[in-house]
Amino acid sequence: MKIALSGASGNLGKVIRPELLRQGVELRSAGGHKCPKPFAANEDVMCGDLRDPLVVDRLLKGVDILLHFAGSSVEGPLAGIIDNNLTALAAIYEGVRRHHVKRVVFASSNHAIGMYPVDEKLDIHCAVRPDGFYGLSKVWGEALARMYWDKHGVETICIRIGSCIPKPTEVRHLSTWLSEDDLLRLLSCCITAEEVGFCIVWGVSDNSRTYWDNSAAERLGFHAQDNAEQYAAEITALASRTLTENPQYQGGSFALMNYTPPGERGKTSRSG
Numbered sequence: 404m405k406i407a408l409s410g411a412s413g414n415l416g417k418v419i420r421p422e423l424l425r426q427g428v429e430l431r432s433a434g435g436h437k438c439p440k441p442f443a444a445n446e447d448v449m450c451g452d453l454r455d456p457l458v459v460d461r462l463l464k465g466v467d468i469l470l471h472f473a474g475s476s477v478e479g480p481l482a483g484i485i486d487n488n489l490t491a492l493a494a495i496y497e498g499v500r501r502h503h504v505k506r507v508v509f510a511s512s513n514h515a516i517g518m519y520p521v522d523e524k525l526d527i528h529c530a531v532r533p534d535g536f537y538g539l540s541k542v543w544g545e546a547l548a549r550m551y552w553d554k555h556g557v558e559t560i561c562i563r564i565g566s567c568i569p570k571p572t573e574v575r576h577l578s579t580w581l582s583e584d585d586l587l588r589l590l591s592c593c594i595t596a597e598e599v600g601f602c603i604v605w606g607v608s609d610n611s612r613t614y615w616d617n618s619a620a621e622r623l624g625f626h627a628q629d630n631a632e633q634y635a636a637e638i639t640a641l642a643s644r645t646l647t648e649n650p651q652y653q654g655g656s657f658a659l660m661n662y663t664p665p666g667e668r669g670k671t672s673r674s675g
């Protein structure tokens with residue numbers, strides 16, 4: 404089986420590559436401006452702008468599964484998000500069609516639903532509530548994937564990734580953490596599951612304080628083994644020392660960027 408990975412030089416790409424290569428996967432890893440250095444003999448590397456169909460052709464030739472981890476990964480100016488997360492994604496899905504790639508695993512994000520309050524437990528069918536342009540671009544990506552399944556039979560698993568970092572560093576992560584080992588376990592299920600059609604799952608560990616019901620991922624065979632609670636004492640002590648407030652919205656700080664507090668809504672701004 405040949406797997407392509409976009410976003411290979413990013414934080415998650417660097418976690419994913421060694422494990423796939425260790426498993427003997429024939430991997431094509433793509434970076435953006437710079438080509439990544441191959442980690443092993445079974446890795447071929449490339450780079451380029453994924454809005455360009457010729458670059459997409461190089462990425463997808465002979466590929467069975469694409470792990471799409473490239474694109475803007477944080478909130479930022481709309482123009483860049485449109486280039487990276489909308490235009491490039493559309494070019495990729497057209498390439499997926501041209502090359503008969505069977506399945507895409509799309510790195511979506513919890514920021515597609517980031518405006519939900521933290522005391523609401525969500526299942527995967529909840530309505531979207533993006534917390535910014537970045538979250539909105541992930542909603543668009545999920546809908547694009549849905550369309551390619553309905554119209555062209557291209558399978559996609561969208562993973563709404565929580566906070567995939569080596570260990571939790573703030574109170575919110577006690578709910579949103581996805582350990583790197585659990586990410587690898589989840590990806591392995593996404594690669595080997597039989598027929599998946601189109602589905603969305605949460606990318607989250609088995610956290611006692613999770614916001615999300617992840618039975619959709621369990622249906623793919625995923626059983627998270629890590630729990631952020633093991634860091635709870637450390638994190639709460641840190642939060643009380645630094646007087647950090649508990650998050651209000653599931654998207655944390657993203658939800659509060661360019662945010663109008665309820666008491667100030669509808670008031671004329673000083674410049675207006």
Ligand code: 15L
Pocket residue numbers: 476477511512513514564565566567579654
């Ligand atoms: C994401 O989608 C971002 O890519 C990452 O940088 C984190 O901010 C993460 O979400 C999170 O919500 O913690």
